[in-house]
Amino acid sequence: MIQVRDVAHMSEDSLEASKAETEANLSDGSTGVAEEERRDFLVGVSAVAAGMLAMLVPIGAAGVALLDPLRRKQVSSEMVLVARTSAIPEDGSPRKFTVTVDRTDAWAAYDDSPAGAVYLRRSGDEVRALNVVCPHAGCFVGVAKDNSRFSCPCHLSSFDLDGAVDDPASPSPRDMDTLDVEVRNGDEVWVRFQNFLPGRAEKTPV
Numbered sequence: 737m738i739q740v741r742d743v744a745h746m747s748e749d750s751l752e753a754s755k756a757e758t759e760a761n762l763s764d765g766s767t768g769v770a771e772e773e774r775r776d777f778l779v780g781v782s783a784v785a786a787g788m789l790a791m792l793v794p795i796g797a798a799g800v801a802l803l804d805p806l807r808r809k810q811v812s813s814e815m816v817l818v819a820r821t822s823a824i825p826e827d828g829s830p831r832k833f834t835v836t837v838d839r840t841d842a843w844a845a846y847d848d849s850p851a852g853a854v855y856l857r858r859s860g861d862e863v864r865a866l867n868v869v870c871p872h873a874g875c876f877v878g879v880a881k882d883n884s885r886f887s888c889p890c891h892l893s894s895f896d897l898d899g900a901v902d903d904p905a906s907p908s909p910r911d912m913d914t915l916d917v918e919v920r921n922g923d924e925v926w927v928r929f930q931n932f933l934p935g936r937a938e939k940t941p942v
């Protein structure tokens with residue numbers, strides 16, 4: 737409501753009081769405008785931040801899915817062709833073969849990707865396979881120079897040629913890990929390759 741004052745008939749004190757009141761009103765008005773502008777600015781900033789966050793969440797989730805090795809597809813437990821029987825010594829000595837598999841992960845598909853290695857031994861028509869990884873702590877088990885046993889160079893676990901622990905002082909908590917084998921088409925040696933967790937008494941597939 738607009739008030740019209742008759743300043744011509746106001747006393748000097750009244751004029752001073754009126755002036756002070758007018759200045760106070762002007763001051764309050766400018767403060768209110770500034771406060772309103774500040775509020776509008778904060779609302780705008782919050783909206784932009786929320787929009788950016790909404791964009792970043794799916795990007796971050798995709799990054800985790802692509803980079804996290806645990807989300808990559810594991811090596812298949814299907815049989816893989818590893819060798820021909822003719823490549824395995826007839827005298828029962830172990831021979832090491834690399835195992836390659838076709839696999840996929842979040843990035844791409846890989847053909848003939850190295851997955852590990854096995855020792856193959858022949859006993860007549862029978863072929864046996866052992867994973868070369870030591871069940872103690874995951875080193876690669878070697879073969880003694882005389883081919884009489886397996887020995888791990890890391891902490892000296894010792895195994896016979898069937899993979900059984902043959903020294904009570906061996907730190908390995910279990911025998912070497914045996915793998916399923918099939919001889920197909922006369923001479924193809926197919927192995928169900930699998931890795932197992934080290935440091936456990938039982939075979940736990942990775």
Ligand code: FES
Nearest residue numbers: 870872873888891
């Ligand atoms: S890793 Fe083979 S004995 Fe320790």
